[in-house]
Amino acid sequence: MQNNKTLNYADGILQAFTYLLENHKEVFVFGQGLWSPWYVGSTMKDLDKKFGVERVIDSPVSEVAVTGAAIGASVCGYRPIVVHPRVDFMILAIDQIVSQAAKWSSMFGGQVHPAVTIRGIVNRGGEQGAQHSQALHAWFAHVPGLRVVMPATARDARDLLIASVLCDDPVLYIDDRWLYEWEEEDPGIQLLNLSEVGPHVLKNGNDITIVAASFSTKLAMDAAKTLEEEGISVEVVDLRVINPIHWDVILESVQKTGRLLAVDGGWQSCGLAGEIIAGVMEHVPLAVMKASPKRLTLTNAPAPTSKVLEEIYYTQPSQIISAVKEMIGSKVHV
Amino acid sequence: MQNNKTLNYADGILQAFTYLLENHKEVFVFGQGLWSPWYVGSTMKDLDKKFGVERVIDSPVSEVAVTGAAIGASVCGYRPIVVHPRVDFMILAIDQIVSQAAKWSSMFGGQVHPAVTIRGIVNRGGEQGAQHSQALHAWFAHVPGLRVVMPATARDARDLLIASVLCDDPVLYIDDRWLYEWEEEDPGIQLLNLSEVGPHVLKNGNDITIVAASFSTKLAMDAAKTLEEEGISVEVVDLRVINPIHWDVILESVQKTGRLLAVDGGWQSCGLAGEIIAGVMEHVPLAVMKASPKRLTLTNAPAPTSKVLEEIYYTQPSQIISAVKEMIGSKVHV
Amino acid sequence: MTTHLIESLGNLSDPLCYQEPINIVGENKEILLNELRIMWVIRKAEEKIAEQIISGAIKCPCHLGIGQEAAAVGVSAYLTPNDKVFGAHRSHSHFLALGGTLDSLFAEVLGKVTGCSKGMGGSMHLFDPSIGFHGSVPIVGGSVPIATGAGLAAKLSKKGEVAVSYFGDGAIEEGAVQESLNLASVMKLPVIFVCENNLFSSHLHIELRQPANTTARFAQANLIEHAVIDGNDVVTVRKTAQRAIEHARAGKGPFFIEAVTYRWRGHVGPSEDTDVGVKRGAELSVWRKRDPLSRLALALIQSNMLTEKTHTDIQEEVDSQIKEAWQNALNAPYPELSAILETVYAK
Amino acid sequence: MTTHLIESLGNLSDPLCYQEPINIVGENKEILLNELRIMWVIRKAEEKIAEQIISGAIKCPCHLGIGQEAAAVGVSAYLTPNDKVFGAHRSHSHFLALGGTLDSLFAEVLGKVTGCSKGMGGSMHLFDPSIGFHGSVPIVGGSVPIATGAGLAAKLSKKGEVAVSYFGDGAIEEGAVQESLNLASVMKLPVIFVCENNLFSSHLHIELRQPANTTARFAQANLIEHAVIDGNDVVTVRKTAQRAIEHARAGKGPFFIEAVTYRWRGHVGPSEDTDVGVKRGAELSVWRKRDPLSRLALALIQSNMLTEKTHTDIQEEVDSQIKEAWQNALNAPYPELSAILETVYAK
């Protein structure tokens, strides 16, 4: 697989698991659905068969105990990866993630670091409804002590999963099923130090900066392509790690373009898009801004089921395109 | 009590419980510590004795079941108030709050409304440490379907608790122990419709708008007083209800002053202060702004225990004063 | 009282047992025929849904309970619309057994506004308080604390109502369910916990998830009255439920029914999952013989309460009901787009 | 195997019973004297803390286990520093019994940088891996899944290590604990669950929170080997722990010890809570007679292994250790202010 010219997101994840289990004996995987292709698409295919059920462990329906147990194993020298097939299920274990894993280093004076990676999958659409569609990354990005990774591209899906597991801090790794088929060219595995990974410019442009993460980055790229054809030059900044955020690349880009559109697949209030706007507006001088910043986020409601409602519930590239045009077209509000 | 000239926050809460239990037979209270003055200060003193242990029910250490049971009783016509003596304990029940209570109306087509009020107390300082000091209101403000109330003043502590319980939606009511002694004049109980309650101007001013909620509002008021003496006129907007936010009063105030400082007792990233900045900067024309907006939030770390560290961990009025002076002193970044 | 810990389902988990016609001695014919008919309604409704998933008409995830019909039908017999019933992800049977209409179920599964949740829920979120069904949700174990709270409401209002909480053998692994059992027990709440133990949670057999294959252990640990029964015998379920409901209505606290059963289809969708479930491939064909419908039908025929002809008539009548309901659902409109924002808060 | 469900603690919860000197027939004198000495260290350390809370020197919330010393001392006897022990909010005894130093405990309680958690934890967050103590946390039940994971690590690394999880009768009401029991059982993890049942969770007696006053019911329901014992008898605790540890080290899975005990002080802080705890006022004075220290001391004296004089010497020696450690802690510096930000992430 390593020599393929292109890689898709799902295969990127599978490669990362394979690499980690092959090269690091202290890595094991724990969660629901691991002995059957259940919810995780092809991202973990046959890992149990390849690496044995002792290291790829399917579990009872006990999110708290399983997550806590992984944290426990991590403070004993292991590097477990917990898999929650949906972010919605992961929140049952939130106390273990936020009050335990995120705080042990601090509470014990930096003497212990739970090197656990918790994978939560955003899995929505398909009329699954309100309890099976949540994307709550903003919650976790709120919490010091956690690193929160949201890859958009296939290479990041792989390289950031590896970096997450090899990082000594507790990491929340959130992937999105809507990205599983997204492909890109692949130069092979790159070993990264997660604490040094920050946002990067996925596409250069001059007229406006779109900041996004995960599937929203893909939406932004799709919109940017269309806009480019119409002569509007969009810079897309892909966040990659949403906590802690490294601001430099974002600030530089907005300094250059003078316009900021933040796009996020989570809800608006106290969400990631608002964080980007706040962080930028605190630091980029007002006079640089050519338009008021704007955000596009999920509809402010629980996810509906009916497909006719799903269609308008989720952000479409066309909305990004309109927003950009409005921001470019409009003068600075004066 | 009703005829007192002044009222403090703790008594405000006690009056609300008393009013509700006296006047609404479908109200009952459920949670830990209710048969003993445990964690809740004087805010629930002797309610069990006055209204009976059938309606003021102490519980096992089972946050999920107790919260879920209150939701269940609420969909059967009751108006329960769940009491979590700390926000930290409440998050164990987060699935019930966020995936159940917040979503039942939507998921079932608006045919049912869990009229439950969940009281979570912010109880920190005193060397209690990382797991007993959290203020996670931003999480709940992120979630459509919940109303999130954070009273700052004694009257609001009372009147908004009553309004929360009489509101048909699930409400998270978050009070802060550091406010229990804060007093104000009391014209007596005012019955409010929670869906109409929004931010209000607690103090008029012209030079800068400080937006805050709960204990941060008190900090802002303290700072504003000092600043006033130095000739700086601060407008303090107290949020009161942080989800959904009614923006008008906030936007009007910033339109007037041209400066925004958001102060919040939660963490910064994806927090409430960032939400205020984002919402304002999206809507108040750039040209109106006389300075970049700024936020003051909790130190970006879990709460320490040692008192020497606590002193610098929590925001002090002096920091607000310096920030305001810097914003007023500085020209607009150009 | 000394209680022996139940550490195994024994014969109840052996698919070779309990295949014979059920015991209907002394039972009322009309009641039995009605139960047979409702079970057919459930079975055929779910088969229709399976067919329409394959056809592509249904998009939403459906968890079919084909093979498990007797539990819901037996449990519902002594419930009234004032009782409060809560389900989970696999709740078509719970809904229909209480009298939920085919029209509103099919419409809901299609996301139509005439659905029982106005098209906002789909298969996993059913709701009809007029029949006493107060909601099903797919977070495993999520509705069990809520049902417990309905029991608390019933206790407070002192009208003899009971709450019913349906869940599975997987759900018992959730802390939420464990906490609820203690709460209901210590507060003596009128809650009937109905654990449909179909031996599987998704692809995993209970023996890979728990140290024993019976869940009534937890009723015992919480000192809750309980019964472990053949969940595919509608008469046994009904009689047990009667006992449970009387117990709860009388203020004696909760009751736990472990109804042992098996689902014929996969965890979600129409397939049989024989390639997926650990242990499942070998067992399924044997379990099909412990069919709740044919075991009742055969018993009725052997006792001359039913002829093959009448049995066929019943099925044909149900078929045409289903056909009509499906057509109604297809013809119904989708919700207005404004429903998304309008249902978030009460007006 | 047929197991009878344990539905009551019987005499173990009756404070009038188990007041006599403990049985030390056949026991080694040095071991017993050492146990007596450690129990004195724990008792006097906590009395010192109580005194210093009253004096105002200690600000942080301290949950004292005075009266419960035997459980930790007995459990620690056969543990090695490679084993992984986890505690909760009331863990001074667990820490000291494993060999944690008075200096580092007192300094931690004062928020000093020489504390076992470098002054970042306080009384409720103790940590010293060099003695096998891997952390205590005050979210009730919070460390139980973590200890279970240490058991998983031990199982994976196949070195015969065990994990120990201390918790209380209140914690068993948390879903986290219930899920952990199942997980440890089905995965056969080498975890020793030690439930110190002191009959109270904060102000509430167990009878107001659970339908029975014993928690071993849940070990039974999860098919976990267990023992319900007098937690104030250090020899019984030690022997039971030995059995439990051998069981776990041998790969036979978890073990659950219910050690019945009573705390003499209030839920938090130095007071006695006799006005607060439902049922507590009447019981406390009787429970004081089931003192783990005097019952051991008296047994030693009666068997001529100890004289009153030696006993006084031991106590005085401990007193001076405590005095010195307290002084060291007072003299130690506070953490640097930068510690707040520097400990959030690994370097």
Ligand SMILES: Cc1ncc(C[n+]2csc(CCOP(=O)(O)OP(=O)(O)O)c2C)c(N)n1
């Ligand atoms: C909290 C949570 N965890 C996991 C899931 C995924 N899931 C859906 S149904 C199911 C199986 C539940 O098994 P059981 O309770 O026995 O019900 P059955 O499917 O057998 O009817 C699982 C694990 C979920 N929906 N919610």
Ligand SMILES: Cc1ncc(C[n+]2csc(CCOP(=O)(O)OP(=O)(O)O)c2C)c(N)n1
């Ligand atoms: C999740 C959570 N809920 C509630 C509390 C408050 N609390 C602290 S200690 C305690 C009592 C626990 O009782 P038990 O487990 O028996 O331990 P004991 O205090 O008796 O040693 C409670 C309820 C908490 N710290 N965490």
Ligand SMILES: [Mg+2]
């Ligand atoms: Mg099942």
Ligand SMILES: [Mg+2]
């Ligand atoms: Mg206790």
